[in-house]
Amino acid sequence: MIESTKNPTVKRVARLKQRPEREETGLALMEGPQVVRELLAHAAATVEELYCTSDGFDRHPELAQAAHAAGIEVEFVTDAVLAAMADTRTPQGVLAVAHQTPVRLREAFVEGTRLAVVLDEVRDPGNAGTVIRAADAAGADVVILTGTSVDPYNPKVVRATTGSLFHLRVVTGVTIEAALAEARAAGLAVLAADMHGEPLPGTDLSGPTAWVFGNEAHGLSDTARGLADRTVAVPIYGAAESLNLGTAAAVCLYASAFAHRA
Template sequence: MIESARSAVVKRVRALRQKQTRSETGLMLCEGPQVVRELIRHRVELAVELYLTTAAHERYPELAAQAIGAGVQVELASEEALAAMADTQTPQGIVAVARQSPVALRDLVDTDTRLVVLLDEVRDPGNAGTVIRAADSAGADAAVLTGTSVDPYNPKVVRATTGSLFHLGVTTGVTLAAAVGALRDAGLQILVTDMAGEPLPTLGEALSRPTAWLFGNEAHGVSAEARALADRVVSVPIYGAAESLNLATAASVCLYASAFAQRG
């Protein structure tokens, strides 16, 4: 058992909260039973280490057993040591170290790709993770994050996806122009959301086409470059008194509008 919060193992795992360490090692920190469960269930080949408190091991014995069966290193840790590894204030007693699994843009999309979410200059980890989760729920094929967006392997992003990060392909670090070019070459239309765009319900049959939804910065919206690259600029109507929708909510509405239209 790892007892001390100052042990070398704890410091090594804790360091994955920093982007520089994640970039240097190619690893990420996965925290909480739901994220770890999806890692073990869908991408166990990415799992490197699993740490649990005694209480968490008693509560989730199947996770430890599945990880051991797949050759993952599993160790018990004291409450203090686990808390020092974790990124949250109130950890749930289980963290894993996993390999990152970015997919090259050229390998992510092809002529069979129907629905993609493209995040440009999205900086909030919670928003990015929630959009990836919504894309997964809507049956999207992939998520693309430009180099100016948050790191998808940030622990807060990973938690917000609740495991969806392990269900669909993710590309990161590309330029907006390169991403749009590759998506358009694969036959996808590029739809950008903006309050001044044409209302979503008026798109009709256009929503059934292969589509990449492009969402911009939370505070400033989509850039002029994004609007210029888009095939159409679309707005989500607000029928009540709310001033606006947040990014994740708007993305969920748009992705599901495409999913409904595509699946008939």
Template structure:
């Protein structure tokens, strides 16, 4: 059992809370039983090691056994050590160190996707993670996150995805122009989600291949991006709410697409 919270290994894991270290080492931390379970179940090839407290080994014995059965190293650590590895105030006794693996937009488009979610200049970790989770639940083929956005492998984003990060391709690091050009060239309709949209969500044909383009939480999509999309669409607000936040609007749009694409023809 690892019991020294100041050991080199503990410091190395804790250092992955910094974006520069994650970028340099190509590693990130998935924290909590839900994230670890999804990593072990769906992308064990990305897992470099699992760390668990004695209590977590007992409570999540099936998860630990699943990790061992696919050849993953499970390290038992004291509660103090696990707390020193993460920034969370109340860690849940389990974490996995994983390899960063982002998809290529070219490869995603080669599979002829029907539904994509594109995030432009999104900065809030909770929003980014929740949108990714919603895209996964709605059956989107991939999520594309532009450069100048939050790091999708940061601890807060990873926690917010609740394991969905390991379920679908995530494309990062591309500029806005490159994303728009590639998606349009692949034949997908580009739909900008914006509160000032000229079309209501219910008035758009969502049955064909398309990509939802979502903007920054505070200032939305840049005008030049809206201008390059085929339609600018707004979610109708029937009550007195001033607006919807990014995660809420994205989930509504993605589920509208999922419903339209699964409706019997």
């Protein structure tokens, strides 16, 4: 058991909260029982280390069983040590370190891809994680984060995805031009969510589609808007000024999902 917060392992793991450390090592923090459950179920081969408090181990025996089945050793730590490693103020007793698994853009659009998401310069971790989760729920295959979008392995993004990060092909660090060119080459129409676009109801969504969602504060860039086949708006029927990014994206993605299954 690791009992001291001054242990070099604790400091090494804690540094993964910082993007430069994640980029240098290719590792990331996976925190909380739901995230670790999905990690073990869908990407166990990427797990480098798994830490549990005694209480966390007792409350989540299925995680210990899944780790054992995958040949992963559980390292016990004290509550104070886990708190020092974790990004949250009140960690839930389990934390893993795993290798990141982004895919190359040219590998993202495999045959049969019908729904993809492009996040263009999206900076907020909670929003990015929520959209990734919504994309997974709606049956999307691919999520692309362009330019200086938030790192999908930011601990806040990882938690917000609740494990959906491990169900999708995720691409990072590409230009909007490259992302949309690849989507078109794969036969997907490019629709950009924009408050000045055509109303979502009535839009033909039956074909394979790549949805583009822009920055929270500034919306779509002129470049993204110009590259889209169409811009589409989620109508506001009440008195609300607007929808936040996560909600608007969920509405758009589910509209596509319903159309694909009609």
